[in-house]
Amino acid sequence: IKSCGNHSCPHPALHPLWQSPLTIPGGTRQSPINIQWRDSVYDPFLKPLKISYDPTTCLHIWNNGYSFLVEFDDSTDKSIIVGGPLENQYRLKQFHFHWGAINDWGSEHTVDSKFYPAELHLVHWNAVDYPSFEDAVMEGNGLAVIGVFLKLGARHEGLQTLVDALPAVRHKDTVIEFDEFDPSCLIPSCPDYWTYAGSLTTPPLTESVTWIIKKKPIEVDEDQLEAFRTLLFTSDGEEERRMVDNFRPLQPLMNRTVRSSFQ
Numbered sequence: 001i002k003s004c005g006n007h008s009c010p011h012p013a014l015h016p017l018w019q020s021p022l023t024i025p026g027g028t029r030q031s032p033i034n035i036q037w038r039d040s041v042y043d044p045f046l047k048p049l050k051i052s053y054d055p056t057t058c059l060h061i062w063n064n065g066y067s068f069l070v071e072f073d074d075s076t077d078k079s080i081i082v083g084g085p086l087e088n089q090y091r092l093k094q095f096h097f098h099w100g101a102i103n104d105w106g107s108e109h110t111v112d113s114k115f116y117p118a119e120l121h122l123v124h125w126n127a128v129d130y131p132s133f134e135d136a137v138m139e140g141n142g143l144a145v146i147g148v149f150l151k152l153g154a155r156h157e158g159l160q161t162l163v164d165a166l167p168a169v170r171h172k173d174t175v176i177e178f179d180e181f182d183p184s185c186l187i188p189s190c191p192d193y194w195t196y197a198g199s200l201t202t203p204p205l206t207e208s209v210t211w212i213i214k215k216k217p218i219e220v221d222e223d224q225l226e227a228f229r230t231l232l233f234t235s236d237g238e239e240e241r242r243m244v245d246n247f248r249p250l251q252p253l254m255n256r257t258v259r260s261s262f263q
């Protein structure tokens with residue numbers, strides 16, 4: 001963790017703005033966590049993750065006051081993931097990001113205590129066992145979230161489509177139609193991932209998530225990260241607060257093992 005070396009600039013983990021409680025009483029599988037590479041255990045029985053998204057299920061992009069998210073029509077099994085650590089298939093519901101005010105931090109998970117400047121979450125739910133997303137959110141095997149780290153590098157053409165739409169959702173509770181987007185363009189082709197049992201990182205913080213964290217980051221450029229930072233936590237007409245550092249502090253690993261799909 002990089003200290004800013006300047007006490008008047010507290011580390012975002014101490015940032016008063018982060019509304020959700022720092023810890024959940026009685027929580028034993030909270031997220032995010034630090035992934036200590038050498039403590040992760042290779043599991044040869046883990047399958048490759050199969051991702052099949054239908055771009056026509058893409059509905060809209062909106063600013064919910066925590067992040068910006070792209071939501072999908074999850075009334076059919078058109079956009080699903082299967083395999084990996086999962087017992088059955090899970091339907092894509094939405095994806096969103098977490099990022100920092102500066103490139104030194106921003107991701108929710110860390111790898112060997114290293115922060116990335118941002119992290120993508122693709123949220124899926126178990127429509128085989130549960131009738132709705134809201135029900136699945138309350139169940140131990142209800143959700144599966146793919147985490148992808150973003151690192152500073154080359155411009156990402158697929159992400160640019162999203163970035164171009166951000167000015168239209170600058171304020172909280174603004175939404176625009178967004179269609180024909182296939183989010184698999186945001187997922188690295190390298191099949192390697194870590195997986196562990198965790199939780200949502202924003203309210204309701206329920207312990208319902210099978211996390212699948214891709215080992216390889218995607219590259220985005222400075223302008224694209226800066227575009228994220230032009231968004232606002234606040235609604236139109238309110239005093240502007242820039243949407244940055246929207247990540248939850250690291251949570252204790254407790255009695256959990258992180259498995260890897262690779263040696």
Ligand SMILES: N/C(=N\S(N)(=O)=O)N1CCCC1
Nearest residue numbers: 121123145199200201202203
């Ligand atoms: N916290 C969440 N996702 S995350 N950050 O844990 O992936 N969500 C809250 C409700 C829907 C998804």
Ligand SMILES: [Zn+2]
Nearest residue numbers: 096098121201
């Ligand atoms: Zn998230």
